[in-house]
Amino acid sequence: MSTTIYQKPDAQGYYGQFGGAYIPEMLHRNVEELRNQYKQIIGSKDFRDEYQSLLRDYVGRPTPLYHAVRLSAQFNTNIYLKREDLCHTGSHKLNNALGQILLALRLGKKRIIAETGAGQHGVATATVCALKGIECIVYMGEKDIQRQAPNVARMKMLGATVIPATSGSKTLKDATNEAIRDWINNPNDTHYIIGSVVGPHPYPDMVASFQSVISEEIRKQLKEKTGSELPTHVFACVGGGSNAAGTFYHFTEEGSVKLVAVEAAGHGVDSGMSAATTRLGKPGVLHGSKSLVMQTEDGQVVEPHSISAGLDYPGIGPMHANLFTSGRGTFLSATDEEAVRAAFNLTQQEGIIPALESSHALAGLHQVSFKKDDVVVLCLSGRGDKDMATYMQAMGL
Amino acid sequence: MSRIQELFKKKNKQVLNVYVTAGYPQLNSTVTIMQALQNSGADLIELGMPYSDPLADGPVIQASSTIALQNGMTIRKLFEQLKDMRSSVQLPVILMGYMNPILQYGFEKFCADAAAMGVDGLILPDLPEFEFENEYGPIIKKYKLDFIFLVTPETTPERVKRLDALSTGFLYAVSSSSTTGKDQNMGGVSAYLQRLQAMELKNPVLVGFGIKDKASFDAASEFANGAIIGTAFIRALDGATDVSAATEQFIRSVK
Numbered sequence: 001m002s003t004t005i006y007q008k009p010d011a012q013g014y015y016g017q018f019g020g021a022y023i024p025e026m027l028h029r030n031v032e033e034l035r036n037q038y039k040q041i042i043g044s045k046d047f048r049d050e051y052q053s054l055l056r057d058y059v060g061r062p063t064p065l066y067h068a069v070r071l072s073a074q075f076n077t078n079i080y081l082k083r084e085d086l087c088h089t090g091s092h093k094l095n096n097a098l099g100q101i102l103l104a105l106r107l108g109k110k111r112i113i114a115e116t117g118a119g120q121h122g123v124a125t126a127t128v129c130a131l132k133g134i135e136c137i138v139y140m141g142e143k144d145i146q147r148q149a150p151n152v153a154r155m156k157m158l159g160a161t162v163i164p165a166t167s168g169s170k171t172l173k174d175a176t177n178e179a180i181r182d183w184i185n186n187p188n189d190t191h192y193i194i195g196s197v198v199g200p201h202p203y204p205d206m207v208a209s210f211q212s213v214i215s216e217e218i219r220k221q222l223k224e225k226t227g228s229e230l231p232t233h234v235f236a237c238v239g240g241g242s243n244a245a246g247t248f249y250h251f252t253e254e255g256s257v258k259l260v261a262v263e264a265a266g267h268g269v270d271s272g273m274s275a276a277t278t279r280l281g282k283p284g285v286l287h288g289s290k291s292l293v294m295q296t297e298d299g300q301v302v303e304p305h306s307i308s309a310g311l312d313y314p315g316i317g318p319m320h321a322n323l324f325t326s327g328r329g330t331f332l333s334a335t336d337e338e339a340v341r342a343a344f345n346l347t348q349q350e351g352i353i354p355a356l357e358s359s360h361a362l363a364g365l366h367q368v369s370f371k372k373d374d375v376v377v378l379c380l381s382g383r384g385d386k387d388m389a390t391y392m393q394a395m396g397l
Numbered sequence: 398m399s400r401i402q403e404l405f406k407k408k409n410k411q412v413l414n415v416y417v418t419a420g421y422p423q424l425n426s427t428v429t430i431m432q433a434l435q436n437s438g439a440d441l442i443e444l445g446m447p448y449s450d451p452l453a454d455g456p457v458i459q460a461s462s463t464i465a466l467q468n469g470m471t472i473r474k475l476f477e478q479l480k481d482m483r484s485s486v487q488l489p490v491i492l493m494g495y496m497n498p499i500l501q502y503g504f505e506k507f508c509a510d511a512a513a514m515g516v517d518g519l520i521l522p523d524l525p526e527f528e529f530e531n532e533y534g535p536i537i538k539k540y541k542l543d544f545i546f547l548v549t550p551e552t553t554p555e556r557v558k559r560l561d562a563l564s565t566g567f568l569y570a571v572s573s574s575s576t577t578g579k580d581q582n583m584g585g586v587s588a589y590l591q592r593l594q595a596m597e598l599k600n601p602v603l604v605g606f607g608i609k610d611k612a613s614f615d616a617a618s619e620f621a622n623g624a625i626i627g628t629a630f631i632r633a634l635d636g637a638t639d640v641s642a643a644t645e646q647f648i649r650s651v652k
């Protein structure tokens with residue numbers, strides 16, 4: 001068995017120099033409880049049986065690995081789309097929300113809290129809370145509530161309470177702060193479902209484990225389609241990095257597979273309106289772990305910008321910070337405009353309207369030169385229904 | 398012996414530690430408030446270094462941090478203001494803050510500069526025990542700064558003992574698992590403090606979070622060496638035109 005220097009953190013939650021659990025004492029007991037129990041619970045037969053059966057019958061897994069023929073012709077190579085957009089609720093976020101709810105129930109928790117940016121993680125969490133009949137509170141930046149109205153309505157219809165985060169910059173980072181504060185104030189009955197591979201150890205590892213089903217399926221499906229489990233490239237967009245972590249997970253130790261992450265450049269990396277964390281960030285501590293963080297010279301966290309609310313986050317998960325600094329991963333970035341163009345291209349070539357987040361990964365294809373027999377797998381992390389307002393604007397409708 | 402340890406040697410009951418966010422309400426209020434705290438009978442000063450994402454703080458202290466940041470407060474500015482503080486302030490001074498701005502400043506440089514200015518101790522709520530022991534603790538010790546850990550009612554007795562052993566100066570007992578500024582039920586707090594008292598800890602214990610007036614200060618002090626007031630003092634400074642007068646009036650109302 002190969003060693004897993006990129007895939008898994010060490011016992012203290014470190015991927016290289018990144019990770020750890022930089023939390024106030026008020027969170028210690030909850031985080032410690034998770035740390036002591038999550039591996040055992042998610043490894044148990046009872047958990048795995050329920051998780052597997054719901055992944056199949058409720059989420060709709062395995063999601064197809066689709067050979068995008070016309071897109072491949074455009075790039076003169078072989079491109080396969082991992083169709084996470086076909087998951088129930090429209091994105092990969094449900095894989096994690098489902099896993100964490102089943103875990104929370106086994107920890108005896110009665111109340112679920114979550115943060116959300118685009119609303120996809122909030123909708124996924126509200127969905128499984130409805131499924132399990134458990135109370136759900138979602139923190140969402142006041143600004144995001146305005147720009148993601150359909151998802152706010154979905155969460156409310158699902159019975160969740162949506163609480164606006166009005167502090168700081170009123171977006172995802174502040175919603176995360178508010179959720180953490182809620183957890184501090186409700187230490188006994190509440191589980192906090194973080195939506196990406198960020199936060200204190202063990203969250204990055206736990207969320208990556210739940211998303212790893214993506215690359216587990218890719219290996220099997222690729223073997224059936226091409227005779228080999230290994231592609232030459234895997235592509236994914238990175239906000240916090242959960243769909244990328246899931247897409248990379250079973251390839252991190254396969255040196256022949258290029259791991260390509262695409263960040264949101266916003267108006268351009270140097271425009272002052274960007275979310276390209278590996279380009280603009282420095283090592284620091286945000287939301288309980290050490291990673292790369294976009295910040296001022298004085299160490300104040302800055303407000304990022306991306307057209308896609310799901311990538312509008314000033315950090316990345318510690319696993320990705322390590323992939324970046326070690327050189328194991330290739331980090332690209334795509335601007336708002338490039339992402340929108342890539343979304344229209346996929347729609348017109350393949351009849352698939354992608355989420356704005358996933359469109360960044362698609363835009364990244366233009367920045368790599370492929371050989372004719374390369375096999376490129378791209379994680380289409382979500383569908384574009386939630387982004388129709390932006391696309392309508394682009395069409396002048 | 399550090400200034401904090403000397404204080405507790407002289408006085409081990411009703412010790413009053415007052416928290417204020419540096420750069421609040423005005424950029425240059427900090428030293429004026431410190432002098433007024435000293436004149437009106439506070440025993441210890443805890444200066445908060447404002448941060449954009451203060452996880453352990455409630456809305457009132459967070460809002461004061463936002464104002465301080467808008468006023469232009471930074472660690473560098475704060476150190477300029479504190480350069481001559483020891484010519485007028487004799488009370489022990491503790492800096493409270495979050496890791497990220499300190500890491501950007503440079504952790505060792507931060508400790509060196511703080512010590513050079515006469516700062517006595519640090520409270521860094523998001524610096525965990527593991528990283529303290531392995532990386533940062535030795536640097537803090539090198540500059541002879543006290544380091545104060547937090548404990549809560551959820552902290553197990555073994556862990557309280559371990560954090561007490563790692564702390565110097567005092568131990569900060571959060572009166573409940575809560576962010577700053579929440580009202581507390583003092584009955585439950587007393588039972589918790591009595592449990593701590595029975596453990597015969599190495600350090601004195603100060604109670605924080607939810608102390609807002611004379612009654613809650615006295616109640617908290619009954620089973621501990623004293624208490625920390627933050628949110629209520631930040632509220633008292635809100636809109637004050639004369640911060641000295643507002644400070645003295647507030648402290649006298651508590652003592």
Ligand SMILES: Cc1ncc(COP(=O)(O)O)c(C=O)c1O
Nearest residue numbers: 120239240241242243310357382
């Ligand atoms: C469809 C989709 N893709 C990607 C992301 C970004 O999250 P992550 O980087 O954790 O995959 C989001 C977040 O909302 C999303 O909705």
